[in-house]
Every structure is written in structure tokens, then in C-alpha cells.
Amino acid sequence: MGGIAVVLAGIGVTMTRKIGKACYDAVFRQLVLSAEFNSRDDSFRWIISWLSEHPAVSDGKQFAVFTSLRYLGPAGRDLDRDEKKEDVYLLPTGWTMIRHKKHWLVVSREQGDEKSGGSPKERETLTIYIIGGSKEELLSIVRESRLAYEAKEKSRTSIFVADEYSSWNKIASRISRPLDSVVIWPPERAQWILNDCVRFMQAEEWYASRGIPWRRGYLLYGPPGTGKTSLVSALAGELKLPIYVVSLSSSKLTDDSFAELLNGSAPRCILLLEDVDAAFRDRHAKNASGGLTFSGLLNAIDGVAAQEGRLLFMTTNHRELLDPALIRPGRVDVDVRFDRCAKEQVGLYVRSFFRDITDDEVDAFVEAVPSGTLSIAQLQACLLRHRDSPPKALAELRTLLSSM
Known part of the structure; x- marks a missing residue:
């Protein structure tokens, strides 16, 4: 009888734990809204950028330090550089609690490995828990982060390349x-x-x-x-x-x-x-x-x-x-x-490069370059070496043409 009592007690403890965990999970789901952001999706960049500039995050005690955010998974971004700011960005590590408007947010960053063709594939997940939040408030944060991100990118062109794991970086x-x-x-x-x-x-x-x-x-x-x-x-x-x-x-x-x-x-x-x-x-x-x-x-x-x-x-x-x-x-x-420079093309480019150049100086460049001899890149290289002196640029251009 004693053995049966021990078994029943063990079953009772196990059931109590399971019931307790189920109750806890049910209460947690009712009171806390969670959202997961994956580094392979655009929304990850919006949230990462938003968090890096959030006032509450700057008051934290534990940070990961980056000079560029492009390394945070395949979709990482390099924030716009501002000469007035240090080129160092601080992101919270582990579990971080911040206050945003009327709610407390708990932020968790985790980095894991996927397997792709037998090679480890860098991947990061960020989860935000909104205590007492709703889907509308979550969508409000996503919209806010997206608008802030796109405002910075409005006058910029983003360039992506395929990385070694066939993901966009x-x-x-x-x-x-x-x-x-x-x-x-x-x-x-x-x-x-x-x-x-x-x-x-x-x-x-x-x-x-x-x-x-x-x-x-x-x-x-x-x-x-x-x-x-x-x-x-x-x-x-x-x-x-x-x-x-x-x-x-x-x-x-x-x-x-x-x-x-x-x-x-x-x-x-x-x-x-x-x-x-x-x-x-x-x-x-x-x-x-x-x-x-x-x-x-x-x-x-x-x-x-x-x-x-x-x-x-x-x-x-x-x-x-x-x-x-x-x-x-x-x-x-x-x-x-696309062909090598026509004479008219030479004139247009020289005039756009040297903003204060005279018409006679432009004509000298046009006369010096026969149509179809130089690419625009070759012309640009000569001008760049003497960007403050059209006469010196013209002299080097004539030397280049004579050697050709």
C-alpha cells in the first residue's frame, strides 16, 4: 500500500504542475501579447532601427555594441550616418523591459542557427511582449517603426546582394x-x-x-x-x-x-x-x-x-x-x-563636373576628345585627379589620348 501511495502522490504532483502550467499559460496569453520578428523579414529592420533610437532603451544597462547594423542577420541595416553622432549603436541584450506610451514592453533578442546545405546560417529573432496590450497597439508600434525607418530611407537607395547562403543582405x-x-x-x-x-x-x-x-x-x-x-x-x-x-x-x-x-x-x-x-x-x-x-x-x-x-x-x-x-x-x-563618349557628351559631362568652367574651356575639352575614344569612366578618372584645375585635367587628358 505504501508503494501505491507514493505512485499516486507522484502522479498528483505531476498533474498539479501540468495544471498549474496550463493555468499560467492561459493567464499569460490573456494578459500579454507577443510578436516575433525574424531577421529575414523587412519588419525586423524597422523594429531594430526603432529600438536603437528609443529613449527607454538608451537608459538600459546591458547592450550589444555595433558600428554597423548590417550584420544583424541577412536583413540587417546600416543606419544613416550622421557626422554629429558617434558611429556606435547600442541594442539591448537578453531580456529588456521598456516603457512605451501606456504599456510596458519586454524585448527579447535571440540568435540561432539554421542549417542550409550543411552550413550554419545566421538568423536572429526578436520578440516583443506587450503587457496588457492588444493587436491594435502592436500594429501601431509596427506602423510607427516603419514610418520612422522609411522617413530616413526616403532620399536614399538601398542595395541588396545575395550572400553565400542565398539570402538577401x-x-x-x-x-x-x-x-x-x-x-x-x-x-x-x-x-x-x-x-x-x-x-x-x-x-x-x-x-x-x-x-x-x-x-x-x-x-x-x-x-x-x-x-x-x-x-x-x-x-x-x-x-x-x-x-x-x-x-x-x-x-x-x-x-x-x-x-x-x-x-x-x-x-x-x-x-x-x-x-x-x-x-x-x-x-x-x-x-x-x-x-x-x-x-x-x-x-x-x-x-x-x-x-x-x-x-x-x-x-x-x-x-x-x-x-x-x-x-x-x-x-x-x-x-x-551604350557607346564611348560623343563630343556632345564630353561637353555635357565637363560642364556638370566643373561648375564654374567657361564656355571656351568646355570647347577645349570637346575638341581634345575625338568621338568614340573614351568611356565616361575614363573621362571621369582624369577629371577627378584634377578636380580643382580644368587646365591640368585637360593636359592629362591630352596625354592619355596621345598614348592611346
Whole structure:
């Protein structure tokens, strides 16, 4: 009988604990609202940025110190730098309680590992508990953090690249470049491309009503240094879109990971594939590193499951090396050729570079550079070395041309 009593007592203690825990969980769920933010989602950046500047957080006692927030998981961000502030950012560690408006918030940051292809994948989770809160109050915090984040990013262009784990990693947030800072020839071509992008972005219902996939592709081709990537950056600034850059020669890319990457980009963005001629020489081969196949590339950008609503830009120095299947209509809708500087282009660029230059000095630069001899990058390099002295820049330019 004694043994039975011990067993029953043990069962009773176990049941009591389980009932107590169940009651505690039920009360906790009724009184505390929790929300989890994952580092692979945009909302994580909004909340991290909001927390780093919250007055209550600055009064804490335990911090993680960062000189850049881009390392907080694949979606981490680098906050706008202010010369008046120290380039050090403090974030709470472990469990932190802060007061926000009428409620107490408990913040928990945890970092874990996922497995992807056998390699550890950095991932961070942030959980906010709102004591006595509601979904409306949670959404209010999310909206507040998003608006604050977007206000800072309003005049900037965000650039994402695919990392070694096939996730998007934000590497830069740059002041948006104005379109008129890109000097291509003829000059009205840049505005025409911008207008075409705007018309596409506003035409979702038009495409749907006609059963046409809502996609737009651009091929920018020509010699190196002629302004292809610069134009993409300026368009992103004018359209207020982020740029997502993929290197097709990456050894980590496979057909599945490439499709996942593209579908994981922002719903409205510029997708940039640079130097597409260098990745595939044969449609039946894999890319230079042996991962992504040519058919995988085509399916990702134009297949049934391909994302819609984005602008696809591909650049190449050698259009003639591209497979016709890659640049057929529907995948590439607009071809834009970039050439080395025309004389008129030289004049426009020199005048925009040296703001106080005289007409005679501009004419001297124009006369010195024969059409089609220099790329805009070569011209810029000469001017940068003598940015305070047009005569010295002109002298070096003549030396360069004579050596060529």
C-alpha cells in the first residue's frame, strides 16, 4: 500500500504542475501579447532601427555594441550616418523591459542557427511582449517603426546582394542619385527609360486585363565604363526602389536557390543581373561555378512561378555572346546601347563636373576628345585627379589620348 501511495502522490504532483502550467499559460496569453520578428523579414529592420533610437532603451544597462547594423542577420541595416553622432549603436541584450506610451514592453533578442546545405546560417529573432496590450497597439508600434525607418530611407537607395547562403543582405544605403547626373547619349534617352519604367509600374491592371505577365526587362549593353550601372542606380533613386544584385557566377547558386532568391526580393524593386555574358557560354551548360543552369535562369526570370511587378535589368559588355533565348521579347523588352563618349557628351559631362568652367574651356575639352575614344569612366578618372584645375585635367587628358 505504501508503494501505491507514493505512485499516486507522484502522479498528483505531476498533474498539479501540468495544471498549474496550463493555468499560467492561459493567464499569460490573456494578459500579454507577443510578436516575433525574424531577421529575414523587412519588419525586423524597422523594429531594430526603432529600438536603437528609443529613449527607454538608451537608459538600459546591458547592450550589444555595433558600428554597423548590417550584420544583424541577412536583413540587417546600416543606419544613416550622421557626422554629429558617434558611429556606435547600442541594442539591448537578453531580456529588456521598456516603457512605451501606456504599456510596458519586454524585448527579447535571440540568435540561432539554421542549417542550409550543411552550413550554419545566421538568423536572429526578436520578440516583443506587450503587457496588457492588444493587436491594435502592436500594429501601431509596427506602423510607427516603419514610418520612422522609411522617413530616413526616403532620399536614399538601398542595395541588396545575395550572400553565400542565398539570402538577401543589405550592403548599402546611399543618397539617391539624380537622373541628370548620368550623362549618356543622346541625353533624352535616360528620361525615356524612366518614363517607360513609370508607365510599367502603374499598369498592373492593364497587364492583368489582357492576360500578359506583369514583367518588364531591359538589356543595357556596350563597352565597360559607359554608364550602364550608373543609369540603374539613378533610375532606382527616381523611382524610390531598392536594387537587388545577383552575381550569376556565384558558386552557391543552384536553380532552386536562384528562384527562391528572386521570389524573396521586394515586391517592387529593380533586379540587376550584371555581366550576364560571363555566366553562360552554352545553354546546355551550368554557370562558371557549376551550380545554376541556363534553363534555371530562364525559368526564374520568366517561368510560371516568376515574380511579377519588378523591373529586370541585365548588363553586358558583349551582347553578341548572349543566347537568343535570354533576350527574346518578353524577357528583354527594351535594348539600350551604350557607346564611348560623343563630343556632345564630353561637353555635357565637363560642364556638370566643373561648375564654374567657361564656355571656351568646355570647347577645349570637346575638341581634345575625338568621338568614340573614351568611356565616361575614363573621362571621369582624369577629371577627378584634377578636380580643382580644368587646365591640368585637360593636359592629362591630352596625354592619355596621345598614348592611346
